[in-house]
Amino acid sequence: MSGQNIWDKLQNVDRRVFYWILFVALTVPFLSPIGLPITITPSSQAFYDGIKTIEKGEVVVLSINSGVSAWGDCLPAMVASVHKVYDQGGKLIVWSIGYTDVDITWAKIKEKLPDVFSKWKEGEDYVYFGYSPPQETNVALLRDNIRAIYPKDVRGVATDQIPLMKDINGANKIKFVLSSDTGDAQMYYVRQWKNGPVNYEKTEKPPTVAELGIAMNKSGDMAYFLSGDLFGLVAGSRGAAELEALTGYKGDATITMDSISVSHILLVLAIILTNISMFATRGNKK
Amino acid sequence: MIGNIAVAYPTDPLAIAGLWIALFLMLAIYSYPLWKENPVYRFAEHTFIAAALAIGIIVNLTSLMNTAVTPLMSGNLLMIIPILLGFCMYFLLVPKQRWVSRYPIAILVGSSLGLGIASNPLPSIVNQIISTVTPPKAGTAVWAMFPGAPTGDWFSFAFVAIGCLCATTYFLLTYEHIGPVKPVTIAGRYFIMLALGAYFGNTVLFRFSMLAERGKYLLQVLGLVPL
Numbered sequence: 001m002s003g004q005n006i007w008d009k010l011q012n013v014d015r016r017v018f019y020w021i022l023f024v025a026l027t028v029p030f031l032s033p034i035g036l037p038i039t040i041t042p043s044s045q046a047f048y049d050g051i052k053t054i055e056k057g058e059v060v061v062l063s064i065n066s067g068v069s070a071w072g073d074c075l076p077a078m079v080a081s082v083h084k085v086y087d088q089g090g091k092l093i094v095w096s097i098g099y100t101d102v103d104i105t106w107a108k109i110k111e112k113l114p115d116v117f118s119k120w121k122e123g124e125d126y127v128y129f130g131y132s133p134p135q136e137t138n139v140a141l142l143r144d145n146i147r148a149i150y151p152k153d154v155r156g157v158a159t160d161q162i163p164l165m166k167d168i169n170g171a172n173k174i175k176f177v178l179s180s181d182t183g184d185a186q187m188y189y190v191r192q193w194k195n196g197p198v199n200y201e202k203t204e205k206p207p208t209v210a211e212l213g214i215a216m217n218k219s220g221d222m223a224y225f226l227s228g229d230l231f232g233l234v235a236g237s238r239g240a241a242e243l244e245a246l247t248g249y250k251g252d253a254t255i256t257m258d259s260i261s262v263s264h265i266l267l268v269l270a271i272i273l274t275n276i277s278m279f280a281t282r283g284n285k286k
Numbered sequence: 287m288i289g290n291i292a293v294a295y296p297t298d299p300l301a302i303a304g305l306w307i308a309l310f311l312m313l314a315i316y317s318y319p320l321w322k323e324n325p326v327y328r329f330a331e332h333t334f335i336a337a338a339l340a341i342g343i344i345v346n347l348t349s350l351m352n353t354a355v356t357p358l359m360s361g362n363l364l365m366i367i368p369i370l371l372g373f374c375m376y377f378l379l380v381p382k383q384r385w386v387s388r389y390p391i392a393i394l395v396g397s398s399l400g401l402g403i404a405s406n407p408l409p410s411i412v413n414q415i416i417s418t419v420t421p422p423k424a425g426t427a428v429w430a431m432f433p434g435a436p437t438g439d440w441f442s443f444a445f446v447a448i449g450c451l452c453a454t455t456y457f458l459l460t461y462e463h464i465g466p467v468k469p470v471t472i473a474g475r476y477f478i479m480l481a482l483g484a485y486f487g488n489t490v491l492f493r494f495s496m497l498a499e500r501g502k503y504l505l506q507v508l509g510l511v512p513l
Contacts, residue, residue: 016319016320016321019319019320020320022497023316023320023497023501026494026497026498026501027501027502027504027505030501030502030505030510030511031505031510031511069496070492070496071499072495072496072498072499073492073495073496100338100341100342100345100346101338101341111293112293130345131345131346131348131349132349132353133346133349135394135398136398136401136402137397137398137401140401148353149353150352151352151353151356151357152352187409190409191401191402191405191406191408191409192401192405194409195405195408195409196405214492214495215488215489215491215492215495216485216488216489216491216492217488218488219481219484219485219488220485223414223417224409224413226417227409227413227414227416227417228413228417229409229413235488236488236491236492236495237491237495237498238491252502255502256495256498256499256502259498259501259502260491260494260495260498263494263497263498264491264494267490267494
């Protein structure tokens with residue numbers, strides 16, 4: 001060990017040291033925000049342009065298929081989207097395909113938007129149905145018969161008695177599906193709703209789907225955005241920060257982006273240093 | 287601007303206790319990567335699994351009651367079929383009668399497969415091919431790297447087209463990759479590595495986002511940043 005130079009030592013640093021540096025570096029921007037600029041990507045712009053077309057009284061489904069662990073990526077985009085639906089005069093149906101902790105996420109969205117939910121009336125302007133099992137067959141059934149999956153909302157009110165659901169029992173009166181996913185439930189909607197035998201009553205076109213997903217899935221989702229199966233794609237904290245910039249509701253994602261940018265700079269520096277040390281010591285090992 | 291405003295720090299002792307218990311459990315979980323495995327970490331891990339399981343059971347039972355049991359009690363006798371099929375799944379736990387569980391599994395797999403076969407080709411094959419071979423509309427910019435260019439549509443189109451051909455050639459294994467095919471397959475390998483690199487980069491971004499969220503939570507509970 002005594003014969004080790006600085007490059008050898010650098011390669012043998014305990015990984016926990018890096019974890020600690022990373023954890024501390026991530027928290028600093030929350031205390032002193034840097035305010036790095038955020039540019040808008042075409043997929044987020046397309047999402048924003050889409051939800052801007054919501055007319056008064058039109059109904060949008062928010063499908064929360066992401067859990068509490070993905071709040072950093074998914075929650076800010078959902079909050080900004082719900083606010084935009086409210087601003088446009090739209091109505092909202094909320095449910096989840098397969099996430100048992102959806103009640104906590106929905107409570108958090110409501111907590112983040114007190115001004116919206118103090119004015120919106122449950123049952124008239126929005127309805128929350130909660131959990132259904134994670135099967136594509138459920139999404140196919142929801143397209144034609146919402147009451148078969150959700151005979152009542154989470155309050156226990158029969159779906160038939162909910163004013164918002166009076167004339168709605170399928171996808172034909174839904175304008176958009178905003179699907180927030182950590183997996184691929186958005187594709188259930190693309191396959192069963194957008195490409196299924198259903199026409200939106202106003203335009204006679206199928207309801208279109210947008211993804212509010214985690215950054216990890218962006219590469220896969222982008223193929224469906226480019227092919228037109230998703231009308232918009234808001235991916236990760238970065239996408240949510242772009243949406244917050246577009247809607248003007250600066251929130252959690254905008255603040256988090258500083259932290260994530262710092263972490264990326266740190267990671268790039270670590271990769272560069274590790275590579276330099278690898279090349280610097282390669283000859284010694286021979 | 288009224289969206290996404292900060293929530294006031296709770297004054298209710300129970301709510302405050304909840305925040306601190308969550309913080310303790312979070313730090314207990316992080317003690318594993320930041321220090322080493324220890325009893326506090328295991329306690330938090332077991333608590334998480336137990337809580338997640340309990341919530342899962344309650345939520346799924348509620349869903350079952352709402353969608354099947356209550357309608358059955360109200361006279362919809364057809365609901366006996368899914369309930370019986372669901373019950374049959376538990377025969378997985380009885381080795382000698384395990385064959386019974388194959389019927390609900392077969393129906394589940396069969397229905398999902400049927401739905402997939404009917405609806406998957408359009409978005410996953412047809413639309414993807416159309417999207418790949420459709421050139422950008424006339425008048426768009428050649429390359430986003432040029433100053434003032436609004437989009438990189440043509441560059442993206444060429445990149446995807448060439449990448450698609452090269453990557454597909456890489457997986458054509460019915461003949462040896464020699465001669466003029468060799469550079470194409472090598473290029474295909476690099477395109478695949480680029481794609482996997484993008485996937486990995488996005489995965490890292492997501493993990494950092496989760497970590498940043500936890501870092502923020504730590505500061506929020508300590509009252510250093512608003513909730």
